[in-house]
Amino acid sequence: MVYYLIICRSLTYAQRTAAVLERVGITAHILRAPRAIAGEGCSHGVRISPRRLAEALTVLGRAGLTPRRVFLLAGDGSYQEVRL
Amino acid sequence: MIYFDSAATTLQKPAAVAQAGVRAIRTCASPGRGGHRPAMLAADVAYRCRELAGALLGVSEPERVVFTMNATHGLNIAIQSLVKPGDVVVTSGWEHNAVTRPLHALGAQVRVAAGPMFDQTAALAAFDALLTPETACAVCTQCSNVFGMVLPVAGVARLCRERGIPLIVDAAQSAGVLSVDLDAWGADYVAMPGHKGLYGPQGTGLLLCGRNAAPRPILQGGTGSASMDQDMPRFLPDALEAGTHNITGVAGLLEGLRYVVRKGPDAILNHERKLLALAHSGLSQMPGVEVFAASAPEDQAGVLSFRVHGMDCEEVGQWLGDHGVAVRAGLHCAPQAHASGGTLDTGTVRLSFSAFNTLGEVERFLDLAERMCRRK
Numbered sequence: 001m002v003y004y005l006i007i008c009r010s011l012t013y014a015q016r017t018a019a020v021l022e023r024v025g026i027t028a029h030i031l032r033a034p035r036a037i038a039g040e041g042c043s044h045g046v047r048i049s050p051r052r053l054a055e056a057l058t059v060l061g062r063a064g065l066t067p068r069r070v071f072l073l074a075g076d077g078s079y080q081e082v083r084l
Numbered sequence: 085m086i087y088f089d090s091a092a093t094t095l096q097k098p099a100a101v102a103q104a105g106v107r108a109i110r111t112c113a114s115p116g117r118g119g120h121r122p123a124m125l126a127a128d129v130a131y132r133c134r135e136l137a138g139a140l141l142g143v144s145e146p147e148r149v150v151f152t153m154n155a156t157h158g159l160n161i162a163i164q165s166l167v168k169p170g171d172v173v174v175t176s177g178w179e180h181n182a183v184t185r186p187l188h189a190l191g192a193q194v195r196v197a198a199g200p201m202f203d204q205t206a207a208l209a210a211f212d213a214l215l216t217p218e219t220a221c222a223v224c225t226q227c228s229n230v231f232g233m234v235l236p237v238a239g240v241a242r243l244c245r246e247r248g249i250p251l252i253v254d255a256a257q258s259a260g261v262l263s264v265d266l267d268a269w270g271a272d273y274v275a276m277p278g279h280k281g282l283y284g285p286q287g288t289g290l291l292l293c294g295r296n297a298a299p300r301p302i303l304q305g306g307t308g309s310a311s312m313d314q315d316m317p318r319f320l321p322d323a324l325e326a327g328t329h330n331i332t333g334v335a336g337l338l339e340g341l342r343y344v345v346r347k348g349p350d351a352i353l354n355h356e357r358k359l360l361a362l363a364h365s366g367l368s369q370m371p372g373v374e375v376f377a378a379s380a381p382e383d384q385a386g387v388l389s390f391r392v393h394g395m396d397c398e399e400v401g402q403w404l405g406d407h408g409v410a411v412r413a414g415l416h417c418a419p420q421a422h423a424s425g426g427t428l429d430t431g432t433v434r435l436s437f438s439a440f441n442t443l444g445e446v447e448r449f450l451d452l453a454e455r456m457c458r459r460k
Binding site for chain 2 (some may be wrong): 012
């Protein structure tokens with residue numbers, strides 16, 4: 001399954017990010033970020049559907065929660081960073 | 085037992101507090117330390133607690149609500165973040181040792197904004213006179229733990245904002261009862277226990293951090309974030325939350341907060357003021373009893389001190405304890421407040437109320453107090 005992962009600097013930011021998205025009806029799950037993309041080690045991310053990325057970024061921007069980095073993750077474990 | 089020692093800790097808690105603690109100890113792991121269900125459940129409890137505390141206490145971002153062990157822990161972080169040795173710090177004359185001892189340990193030059201008891205206008209004028217460009221920081225309790233005197237924190241906050249002076253508020257006796265609004269005050273830090281007016285378990289506290297606060301951790305360690313970096317994270321709440329959280333306590337605190345929100349701080353305050361007024365009225369009619377009460381109700385909250393001529397305050401406390409009334413006697417860890425109130429030599433006996441006390445309990449206490457005074 002392909003999904004976007006919004007990387008957050010802390011668990012609390014990830015929770016706030018997920019709460020803001022859920023409030024507007026965008027399903028958001030908090031995950032530990034894969035080691036390969038958790039730059040500084042141990043970070044959390046928010047998983048959203050590929051169809052909702054643009055909307056999610058708009059909502060987060062409005063809430064002052066502009067993501068640091070976003071990755072596209074594929075079902076085979078490969079990933080690529082999305083240019084924001 | 086009639087429990088009138090809620091300024092130390094509220095003994096009677098909503099039933100949901102203990103239930104949540106039990107549930108958490110069985111189901112919650114450590115927030116941020118795994119992606120498994122027990123860890124995420126713990127994370128959810130912590131986040132809900134931050135969010136609700138923020139909504140109640142005027143903090144718009146949940147990450148600026150930091151979990152501490154108690155108010156003293158939060159005050160130590162705040163003071164050590166803002167005060168360097170030799171700095172000039174202005175405090176009220178009613179501070180607890182949780183403020184005065186850290187300042188003393190740092191070697192701060194403390195200037196006391198002194199004024200008469202229950203006189204908010206004089207207290208504000210004293211701050212106005214002392215808050216000068218050389219002031220590094222101001223610290224003000226919102227409510228004296230000895231006399232229940234309400235301090236004009238909103239006014240002090242305004243003065244601090246106008247003069248660019250950082251402000252720390254000790255809300256140990258006021259959170260859950262008086263209005264606490266970090267963002268409106270523009271304070272740098274507001275510290276409070278979770279186990280008094282917020283009805284959480286002992287071992288919980290909150291430190292609210294202002295938008296521009298740059299706290300210095302007093303504890304370093306794992307945070308479940310940015311693990312490659314050997315410096316503590318600079319972002320909140322991780323910067324101040326090294327080590328495993330007291331998640332059972334946080335789960336209980338969340339239920340305590342829900343209780344306060346449901347009941348409403350104003351309703352709790354009004355209830356406690358009724359109890360206080362009855363106790364004041366009864367005690368002041370007893371010969372040889374001196375009661376410290378404000379003439380205007382808005383100048384006092386939840387705490388009433390008294391002393392009995394010819395009896396040591398500890399003797400009074402012991403007698404009442406032996407007869408089923410829990411009160412606190414002595415200096416209440418606040419010698420500065422007793423010095424300001426003129427009771428340093430004798431101490432006082434303190435009654436402090438909660439939402440769970442009743443007028444009937446105050447009446448029973450007054451009957452006992454009368455008996456005690458007759459026998460002396």
